[in-house]
Every structure is written in structure tokens, then in C-alpha cells.
Amino acid sequence: MTNDNNAAMKTPVQALEDRRRQQGDSVAMVQPLGGDQVRRYTWNEVADEAYRMAAYLKAEGIQAGDRVALVSKNCAEWIIADLAIWVAGGVSVPLYPTLLADSVRLILEHSESKLLFVGKLDDWDMMKDGVPEGVKQVAFSLAPDEVRGKVPVWTDIVAKQEPLAEAASPGPDDLATIIYTSGTTGVPKGVMHQYKSMSAVGAKVIQVYNLEPSDRMISYLPLSHVAERAAVEMALLYVGNTVYFAESLDTFGEDIKRAKPTLFFAVPRIWSKFYQKASEALPPKKLNTLLKIPLLNKVIKKKVLGAMGLDECRVALSGAAPLSTDIISWFNKMDLEILEVYGMTENFGWSHTTEQGDQQIGWVGTPNDGVECRIGEAGEVEVRSVANMSGYYKQADLTAEVLTEDGWLKTGDVGEIDGRGRLRITGRIKEIFKTEKGKYVAPAPIENRLASQPGVELACVIGANMAQPIALLNLTPEEQEKLSKGTEKEHFTQSLNALLEKVNSQIDAHERLNALVVCKTPWTVENGLITPTLKLKRNEIEKYYDADLPTWAASRGVIWEQ
Template sequence: MRDIAAERRDIERAIEGQTLCSKFAATAERLGDAEALVDKGPGGERRSLTWKQYRERVRDAALGFQALGVKPRSFGVVMARNRMEYVIADLGLMHAGVTAVGLYNTLAPEQISYITNHCDARVAVVDNPAFLARFRRDELPQLDHIVLLDGASDDPSVITFDELLALGRAVHARDAGAFDRLWRAVTPDDIVTLIYTSGTTGPPKGVIDTQRSALWVIESARRDVQNTEQDCTLSYLPLAHAADRFLGYYTSLVTGHTTVFCSDISQIMAVMLEVRPTVFGGVPRIWEKLHAGLTSAITKEPDEQRRRMVLGALELSRTIVAMEQRGEPVPDELRQKRAMVEPIFAAIRARIGLDRTRYTVTGAAPTPREVLEFFHAIGLRINEVWGMSEIAVMGTRNPPDRVKIGSIGTALPGVELRLAADGELQVRGGLVMRGYYKEPAKTAETIDADGWLSTGDIAAVDADGYYTIVDRKKELIITAGGKNISPANLEGLLKAHSLIGQACVIGDNRAYLTALIVLDGQNAPAWAAARGMAGQAIAELAAHPEVAAEVARAVAAVNERVSRVESIRKWTILPGEWTAESEELTPTLKLKRRVIVHKYAAAIEAMYRNADAES
């Protein structure tokens, strides 16, 4: 039986009086010349900083912001790619007592203006002139200064990052104690960041996270998985999002692990092969693409004997995974056979750069069970976690020694979970946000007087305390017949087919379900080429009868696995791809359902109109 009160006391003792600034100071002192940050410069050259150099750059940035007149307890926005200058500037703001607010690189000018004005930002850190062009200065009367990481500007309020650091070095030369006085004034109750929600259900809300809540969730998570200075992680998800900010960037200040930045998510596979991280977290789409690529390569293996050997090893390992998931003892004979085929799986892991990886994680949305079972079979026991911006990032995980595939696991140490009468998951603990910035009414709607936060997720819990997310409360489809249906479950089943990159199931207040289907930009052309099909552009393939027939078979296979009311009656293959830049996905690749329903209203209505006519 868990003693939650004791767990909380233990966590709170560990972080008492601490801030990320004090943790960073201790880590930099401890590790000194060890490698802290790695990225690639403009010409593709490898760049790195030691912990000592990292902290010196942060010192110069913090004193530079102070020299500009940016005051403690004010706000600054950062809009840049994943690169070492991002975290140096962000930490510089933090050490100056300024709250750093990340802006997604995909934001439109009006969205940038909304968030920058909403948090009253006085300074902005911007990647390059192309990003700067999206800042409408006439709409930002309170923005006093802009720091440009690359390039230059004629605007007198814009300085370069090098100029900012030079200002800071000059202050340090005059007063060697200025930096220590500055960061030591930061307190555990100070706001460390505002995480603005993606705005899929209205204007984005600014989630208030404090120094204390950030350290609380990091300390809680570390009771399961202890990152050390020997570890190496990749930073490729947006640093404006809680996942990379808390689990990567902030956690590194405590653990001292090396962070390697990937500034272009489309290059993540190549970077994985180059870096070979020891800890890796991926949103479901990353794992789906890896799975599709590997299974395609196995299927296309020209050496029949080799192909059969790999498929046989997979079948054996999947059998063991299935027995473990059912809680059945695995015979020693099977264990021995699995050990004999381990070199096959080691080679597969090396093929995707995960041969050194000791801990893998996924979250943000459901990952198809077939994908998870495959990776468990090859020796990558992906741990599904659950969280949200309102609880600093993560509230559950699967215990490393007992992962239940398809479940988000159990509560983190010190965290309480419960289900409301309607099945909504509620959470309480030191990781819960202070509230929504400038929105007391919405805060009160979300957090009750006893500190329970309503998550908006409908969940179920088993006898072992493992939770499963059914769907978002506001995204559940209620058909015209009154049936509650989870679109995420059906979409996950559809995306298990290698041809399908994204899917959005429609059916709210309708008589039956339909789906919008988007082909996978990587796998669909390869699939077509293997069949000698002319024209491999996505738009051409979407209209090709062979592709339509294969998608029809995929839909039929899904329908066989669900009830009649959950079956998909009609579908449309769209001629493009969905990305964060094309509006349909959030920066962490989750569906923006309202945007999709609005943008493809004509296609949706045509499916229902045509189906009605056929009926």
C-alpha cells in the first residue's frame, strides 16, 4: 500500500529551498569540463559546450538582459529552433528573474501578438530575420527589446545575441558578484515559465508553472528512472511544449546528462543514428514511422532465408511479450531461445540508432498496440506515460519492471489520481499548476478547493491501479443514436496500416462514422514503387485505384475489430499531408479536430450526402 504522504514529504525535503538556478550551479560545479550541449552550426559543423562554458554563457546572457533594463518578475518570449542558444537565452532570462515563455515556431503573426501581449513580454529572443518578420511591432507596444540569434536588423530595438553576451561580459568584468546576487534572488515560488496550450478549443491559456512545481515533478520522476551525467538525450520536440522543456532541458540541469539538439524534426532519424541516445522519448508518430520503416525493410529483404529468420525471431519474441503481458510465467526454454536471437534484434536497434538506449518513452496521444508490441519484441520496452501542461508535464508512468502495453501506468510517486462520477481523471500533487495566467475563473473551473485538477480525459483503472485513457472528454463522439465512441481508438487502428499517416474519425451527432484519411508521405511512395505504379506524388497516389483498394482493406480490417456502431461507413483519402505547418496538427503532432472539421467541411458533408443517397 502506497504512503502518498510519505512520498510527498520525501520529494519536498529533496527540493526544499532549491530552484533550477541552484541546481544548475551545483551541476556545473560538479561536472565542469564534461560535455553539456551539442548541436550543429550553420555549416553543419559540430558545436559543443562544457558545463562550465554553458554556465558562463548563461551568466553573460542574464547580465546582458539586466543591462538592457529587463526587470525581475517580468516576462520574455523565446521563438527559436532547438539549438544551444535557445536554452542559454532561456536560462539567462530565468537567472535574471524573468519568466521565459516559449513560442511555437509554427505560430502565425496574430498568435504571436496574442501570447506576447497576454503575458506582457518586455523582451523577445528570436531565431532569425524570417522569424522576426512575424512579429508585428505595431501590435506589441510593451515589447521593448528583441534579441536576434542569427542575422541582423535595422530596427534600433533589435540587438544580436553576441551583443547581448558582450553586454553581460562587460557587467561581469566590472562586478564579479553581480551574477550570483541576481540568480540567488530567484525563489521557489517564482514563475519559471508559462506553457501556452495549443488553443485547439479556443484562445490559448497560459499555464503557470513555478520553480517548485518544476523541481517537484523532476524529483518525483527520478524515483523511477535515474538519468545521470553518463546519459545522452535528444532535444527535437518544441521547447515551447512541456515535454522537452521539463523532461529534457530542465531535467538536465539536475542530472547533468548531455543534450544534443536537432533543429529540424524531419532529420530526427539521421540524428538518432549519429548520436545513439541512451534515453529517448518519442511522440506516437515517431514510433509509428520507425515501425513502418522497419517492417517494410523486413518484408523487402531479398534474402529469403534471412527474412524468415528475422520473422521467426519476431514471432518467438512476440510470444514471450504476450505471455508477460498476461502475467504468465515464461518457460526457461523460451528465454534461452530469445537469448539466442538477441543479435538479430541488436542489429535492428542499431539500424535506428537505439542500440545504446536503456529507457524509451512515449506519450501525448495513444500509440497503436501493434507498434508497442513490436518494439517490446525487439528489446525496446517503450513506457507509455500520461501528462498535460497543467501538471508540469507528467502524472503517470508504467513502472519500468512492469509495463502494461496500452496503459498509461500508475501514478508517479507523491501523486494522487481518482475518477470522477463521469469517468474524468482527476489529479492532485505538488506538480499541479498554480493556475491559468490572468484567468481566475477558468482556474477555478479546473482546480477545486481541495486541490484536485480535472484533466478533461476520460479514463478507466484496473485492479492493479493501472490507468487507461479512453479519450478526451470533449472529443468523445456522441452519435445521433446516443452512443459514446472514442475516435482516438479507431484512428490508432487505422494508422497501424503503413499506408495511412493520419486519420480523423467523424461522427458527432451523425447516424454513422466516417473518416478523413491522409497517406503516409514516406511509406506511400515506397509502397507504390514496389508495385510499379507510375506517379508517386501523394496527390496522385490519393486518387490511384490500387491505393484506394488497399485503404479499403485497411478500413475493413479495422471494422472487423470493433462493434457495428463503431464501424467506419465512408472515408475520403485526402490529396496532401497533415503537418503542424499545414494547420491540422499541433506542434506535438496531435489532431486539431476543430480545424480539420472546418477545413474539410465539404469533404465531410459529401461523405454523408453520398452515403445517404446510397441508403
């Protein structure tokens, strides 16, 4: 086993052994079980269950290098199962818990997974037909009753199985996991990460924000996504802090208040929801007035953040897409500095970080320890680090398109670097479109401005071969509820017209929007218009509205889809 001075080469399993030795009786994870009930897992219990499940996997014929898949919403057994796969010498293959049967089958067959852990799911019926014959299954404790009644159950296995005597000891270049991308542009690709990716991120993430075992996090974004895996799972193992799990979207408010996270990572859509709800409860003008009163200033800030469960948060992070400057500025007024970070599945989320006190709004910070960054052809951001993937599984041709022979990863993002080495992402190469005037438009920064408007959930800017771009909008469920009562539409239309005028005054002439279209169909994972990580599937959205686009492109102002 490596020692703490050589932490960069420590595998997640070796990190687990350190946690058991150093913090055995400390609480590692807190799992809600419904109502006020929770289960607190100590490090001793985490390690014991991981080694028992690893022994079961070996008994079921899992050998070194075999792929074992997991499909579940976040829960303690997800992380313990991941560890068990590695203890047994296998390769973990996480699946999003919202995939349809066809995608489940594609991934399980492509990865040649031998066994599938089935966990906490909202709709197993839409997935179950995708499990190929011959793939064994194990049910988590919180799996649907239908699954628990048909296959071996986690609690029964760990109660009867003796722990594996000795963990596998893979090298840094051995394959640890295959993470299938969420597929904004087509068929998911299997991103291969070796143990050295995880070792490097696990060891280095501690230093970036001075993480301590006393820190608390809440896990609610999919663990099948690299951001949560790096920020939550690796930090948990290499730092030894406590992770609380969210039970459901309906209970998220209570879950986060239970956790009172000291470190909180969110995608822009979550920060936008926080901002919009706070603005509805305390309009910005009224808030600004109250903040000017010295005796009320601190009280108001604590109350506003406390309502979000963030009154003890010392590190707030945002990633996966740009965050509106309006939202960042608003949280700055609350003395909560949201730091934008940058990374992708292909580099295990390890690329750029904004350091506290060095925030430049609109920029994603400087390269992390061990990361090199340069701007390549057509302004494309390229990065090189030990956390870069080894390639796409069974897709050498696609690997060659994004990984150079000397190890540079072509990110697909367009960006620029300032004199201090900070990076700004200005768009995606595949998303930038050309209007009929021959002018290029990057949609993401414009969408950002639109999505900060109260009542707007998502915005998609479209304009290829149009005279001027237009934006399609999806409204929040709360706003839709208000509008259904029939009294708010005129007022909301006025606010959208004001938004259109404001945004157009902030962007170049060729980018200005002719119209905002309020779409009546919600964009969801289930109808294929957004990914499981809440990113727009632009091609699918354009296809969905293809028949209406010419009419909308010739219109002006605010349009309500009929």
C-alpha cells in the same frame, strides 16, 4: 542554497550551480552548426553565458517578475536563455516556433512580455509582424540574418557583458514560467507554473528511470512544449546528462545517430514513422522469419534499431497521445520496451509513468511519486500533485473550471483505474461524440489503430449525428510520392479496404466505420489543421471538410477526395 538532501526545493538555477560545481568541465550540450560541425558546451560555459545574459537583461530594465519571451527551434541558447531569465528574476514565456503573427501578438500582449529572444526559425516573415512595438529583441546566434542585422546578437552580448554577480533567489511559490497551450480547442491559455513544479519534477524524474550523468538525450520536439521541457531541460539540469540537439527534420536521421540516445522520448507520430520505415525496408513477415533464426536474432534487432539510432537506447518513452498497440508489440520484438507516460501542460507533464517490466499495453502506468489520481464525474481523470499549475494567467474563471479548491486538476480525459492503480485513458470529454443512434464514440482509440497502417500519417474519426462514423486520412509524403506515379493507387486502396475490415472487426458495432476518406490536402501547422505538437485540431478539420461530410457519411468503403 539548498543541499542535495533537499533536492525537491532546489530551483533550476540552484541545480545549474550544482552542475557547474560538480561537472564544470563535462559536456552539457552538443549543438550542430551545419555539416559535421558542432559546438560542445561545458557546464562552466552554460553557467557563464547564462549569468552574462542575465546581467544584460537587468541592464535592459528587466525586474523581478517581468515576463521575457523566447521563440526559437530547439538549440543550446534556448535553454541558456531560459536560465538567464530565471537568474535575472524574470518569468519565461516560451512561444512555438511555428506560430503565425496573430498568435505571436496575442501571447506577447497577453503576457505583457518586455523582451523577446528570437532564435533559430524556418519562417520569421510569418511571425515578425506579431511583435508589438516596444518589445525589445535579442537574436540567438542561429537566428535569421534579417534579425541578426537589426537587433543585439547573443554572441556579441556575452562577449562584452560581465556576468551578474548574484542570481535572484525566488521562493517555491514564485512564478517561474507561463506556458501557452497549443490550442486544440481554441485560444491558447497561459498555464502558470511556480518554481516548486519544476523543483519537484527535476528531483523526481531522476528516480523514475535511474538517470545518470552518463545518459544521452536528443532534443527535437519543441522546448516550448511542456513534455520536452520536463523530460529534457529539467533532466539536464537535475541529472547532469548530455543533451544533443537536432539540426533539422532533414538531418534528423544523422542527428539521432550522432547522439545515440540512451533515453528517448517521442510522440506517437514519431514512433509510427520509425515503424513504417522499418516495415518498408524489412516487411513484418520476413522480419518474423529472420527473428526465428537463433544466429540472426540479435544481429537483426541491433541492425534495425541501429538504423533508427536507437541501438543504445535503454529507456524509450511515448506520450502526448495513445500509441498503437501494434507498434508497441513490434518494438517489443526488437527488445525495446516503449513505456507510455501521461501528463499535460497543466501539471508540468508529471502524472503517470509505466515502469520498466510493468507494461500493460494500452495503459499509461501508475501515478508518479507525489501524485494522487481519482476518477471524477462522467469518468473524468483528476490528479493532484505539487506539479499542478497555480492557474491560467489572467483567467480566474477558466482556472476555477479545472482546479478544485482542494487542488484537484480536472484533466478533460476520460479513463479508468485498475486494481494495481494503473490508468487507462479512453478518450477526451470534448472529443467524444454521439451518433444519430444516441451512441457515444471515443475517436482516439480507433484513430490509433488506423495510424499504425504503413502509408497513413494521421487519422481523424468523425461521426457526430451520423448513422455511423467515418475516418479522414492523411497519407505520409512517401506514400503520396508513390501514388503520384500512378501505379500504386489500386494496391493501396486494397490495403485500406483490408484495414477498414480489420479495424471494424476489433470495435463495437456502434463504432464501426462506414468509410475511409483519403484527403488530398496535407494537414499541417501552417494551415491550422494540426497543432505545433502534431495533435489534430478536430474542430478545424471538420470545418475544412464541412461541405463534403454529408456525401462521405452516406458512402461505403475507401473514398479518394477529388
